[in-house]
Amino acid sequence: MSAAPEGFSYRVRKSGDVELLHHGRPAGVLRGAAATRFLVDIDTTDPQQLMARLTGNYKHGNERTARRHPRNR
Template sequence: MPPPQGFRYEEHADGTVVITHRHRPAGTLRGGRAGRFLAEIAAGDPQLVMARWTGNYRHGNERTARGHPRNRR
């Protein structure tokens, strides 16, 4: 599975962090959550961290879910 791509974040003067994915808003963090996010960005892979914090990442079960009777067409 390729690593996630297309994420960016902007840190604002009031401490708010806005995360975008392919130029569309994906999440806004404020206060303590923004601080934890910035600390995690400094320690790890930024793309993977942003994907995890926004929930926009693959879980690995997409291929098996496609074959589920509910999803067949």
């Protein structure tokens, strides 16, 4: 099992764009329809997981390999 994503937040700009932040640092910007869809989806799903998926910081595919590495044993 991987840990749940954490440390994500967002802020809505005056222009309507949504800025995604990870530990206070910019991780992505959503504009137009994507920003609108995000603001609707944020109320119905897990916000941390949604922001992790949108920024691409989610399940890179090497989790199993990293778990077997000698450094992580």
